Each structure stands twice: as C-alpha cells, then as structure tokens.
Amino acid sequence: MNHEKFINKQRLRRRRHNRKKVRGTAERPRLSVFRANANIYCQVIDDERGLTLASASTRDKELRSDASGSNCDAAATVGKAIAERAKAAGVTQVCFDRGHFRYIGRLAALADAAREGGLQF
Template identity: 35%
Template sequence: MKLNTTIRKRFRVSNKVKKVASKDRFRLCISRSAKNISAQIIDDVNKVTLLSASSVEKDIKSGEKVNKTELSKIVATKLAKKAQEKKITKIYFDRGIYRYHGRVKVFAETLRENGMEF
C-alpha cells in the first residue's frame, strides 16, 4: 500500500516522538482544521488518552467571537489547567503534520507560559 505525503509526514514526526518517550513524560498530540484546533495528552505506554481540549467544546464556543490564534490560546490555557489538576507538567510536543508556525506555535508558547515543560 502506497502512503501519501501527509500520512508519511505524520508517521515520521510521531514515531520520532514515540521513540524518545519515557514513563515520566506524556505525548501532546495537536490537530487543527481550517476553523478549529484540538489537543490530547496521551500515555503511549498504556495507550490511553489522559486529557483533551478542543475549540468545539460548548464553553469555548459559547463565548464571544475571536480569531483563530486567540482561539488556540484559549484551548491551550484550558488544557494546561486540566494538566495541572492531574499534576502533569512534562510532555513531548507532537505537532503531527503541521509546521511549528502560526497557530501551532502560539499554542505551544501558551502552554509554556502556563507551566508545561517540553
């Protein structure tokens, strides 16, 4: 089966992160679309999702209209608060097929400001 470029890129980035993964750190996987952004903190050892946050959730969507970069800041802040409640501070950032630019970069910087280490 021949894989297309985006699938190969996703495997390449995610597998590099999974190889260096350890038991004390979890993987933060990010996905974005044209309008929304979402992220999950995943435990690769037990293969389970620990936390997730998305811009499609009711409490975020019901607020005032904001642009997409502001939306990614709101989602990152919400995810960081959930992670602090579960005492998760060290993670690996899995950007997937997306370049570290724009909304993905703003998301990562907001997480760092809120106490996450990666």
Template identity: 45%
Template sequence: MNKLDRKNRTRFKLKKVSSRKRLSVFRSNNHLYAQIINDEQGTTLACVSSLEKSFQNKKNKSKKELAEDLGKEIAKRSIKNGIKEVAFDKGKYKYHGIIKILADAARAGGLDF
C-alpha cells in the same frame, strides 16, 4: 514530502525517544483539538477542544486567540492531573501559526517541553 510521512516520522521519533506523555494537536478547517496521551497505556489523560461549550461563546475571537486559550486550558487540565512534562506532537503540521501559538500558550501555562 507529504503530510502523512511527516506525521509518521514525528510520532515515531516521539514514541521511540521520549518516555514523556504526548501533547497531540489536531487542526481542522474550523476547530482545534489538543490532548495529552499516555502511549504506554494507550489512553487519553486530558483533552480540550474548541467544540466545548466554554469555547463556543468565544466564536467572535480569531483562531489565534482561540489557540492561545486552548493552550492555556490544556496546560491547566494536565497540571491538575499531575502532568507537567510532555512531548509536543505537532503531527503533520509545521511548527508555525496557530500550532506555535498553542504550544507557546501551553508552555506559558506551566507545561515543560
């Protein structure tokens, strides 16, 4: 199964079954991105990225530590906007490694999924 098929299958199931907001994660070779998306309106409600200045001074940290910090920050920002229940969209990635660490940190930060 290729990554595009996995991504499309995951998103289709989330949009069809869940009426919750979607916590979408993207991983590049160097950076991590997470955003809370309202699929009904097609808008981004909260986002966090390792490119932000608050995370740039943490370049000496490992990717796992950075993923944990991003998970806590996206949880903090979404709760500030009144969003506690989300559906986790791992996209084309396996629920493993830094994706799992980010999800666990977001759960520990107060998000419910």
C-alpha cells in the same frame, strides 16, 4: 497520479517521520495537536497505557467564545486550558506532537500558551 492522493501521502509521510521520535510515556506523555480548518484539538496521551489524560478543543462549551475557532487567539485559549487540565491530571512535562502540521500560526500560539500555563516541552 491524483493530486489529492499525492498530498495525503505526503502528509502521512511527514506524520510518520515525526512520530518516530515522539512517544508518550507515563512520566512524559505526548501532547498531540490536530488543526482543522474550523477548530483546533489537543490531547495529552500516555502511549504506554493507551490512555488520554486530558483534552481540550475550541469545540468545548466552556472554551467557546465570540471569536472564531480558527484563529490564534482561540488556539491560545485552548493551550491555556490544556495546561490547566494536564496539571490537574498530574502532568507537568510533555513531548509535543505536531503531526504533519508546520510549527507556525495556530500551532505555535497553542504551544506558547501551554508553556505559559506551566507545561514543559
């Protein structure tokens, strides 16, 4: 079996396992996070309507800084930004969807900053 195919199947299995329990509603949308090698992206999604309420990433012009997009400081900046944008959209409670990523490093930094910004999850 090809090693790359095996890894992708494991990621897909972990993502599906996590998404069984995490579903975004109008009252409590889903905070979905994707971590790439160079950047980190997050969205607040209402799954019932299929609508993205707020989004932020290290690629946004106002969030770009001298720091790299692939470190914990940049992830914390994105976490604060998503909290502000979600509150502006009228969202205070979310359910955290980490996908197939482990809750360490950049994901934990983003989640902690979003909590400090006022999101509850």
